[in-house]
Amino acid sequence: MKPRxxxxxxxxxAVFAREGAALEGQWPAASLQRLADSGAPEAPAAAWQPVRWQLQGEVRQPKGGAAQTWLHVTASARVALTCQRCLQPVEEQVDIDRWIRFVDTEVEAAxxxxxxxDDVLALPRHLDARELIEDELLLTLPLVPRHDVCPEPLLATQDPAGVDEEEGERPNPFAKLSALKRGGGA
Structure with missing residues (x-):
């Protein structure tokens, strides 16, 4: 019989897991639109390395229980995000390695x-593994990407409302209040 x-x-x-099948491959990072959109504008996803992924289906038969459908998902990507310190692109390695259990209904999954x-999801009629992998990669992105040491020195920020440029000192915020009180207005 020819393999499916x-x-x-x-x-x-369901069939993928029942057959214990496996898939692997790679996609251009730019083809994962939401992942590409999360990157630094100065480093477009077209220049990133391809996203490598693997899927392995499995049916587990626990003692005294019904058969369980499982999917092992692994993927790795190298993405360019915006450093939150210097605002320049920073490359981050993002890897996922998850087992996901699939059940019959959303209620049972919840x-x-x-x-x-364990991660539990409702079993769809057809799973879009590309979308699942992209979701998992997005969840793994660092919340605050930054360089260990920024490549360029950080610019000193100037507080436009609070610095007296001639003296270089901040004015006392209560000085105006004190002047108002001295001016006789209750």
Whole structure:
């Protein structure tokens, strides 16, 4: 019998897991639009390395329980984000390695996800693995990307409202209030 061909963008996950099938590949980073949009504008995703990924389906049969559908997802990407200190591009390595359990309904997924450390999702008729991988990569991005040591010195910021340029000192914020009180207005 000829092995079944699986397409990651329209994956019949139940059959994929039942057959213990595996897929792997790479996509241009620019083809993952939301990931590309999260990058630094000065370093477009077209110049990034391709996103490498692997999927492995599995059916687990726990003792005394119903069969469980699992998907092992791994992916790695090198993305250019905006450093929050110097505002220049900073490259970040983003890797995911997750086991996801799939159940029949959203209600069951929500209940199990709340009670378990495992990631639990409702089993779709067809899974878009590209979208799932992109979601997982986005969740793994650092909240505050920054260089360990910024390549350019940081510019000194000037507080336009509070610095007296001639003296270089901040005026006392209560000086105006004191002047008003002395001026006789209650």
């Amino acid at each position: 061909a699986f397409v990651p963008e329209k994956l019949d996950l 209940a199990l996800d709340a009670d378990s450390d």
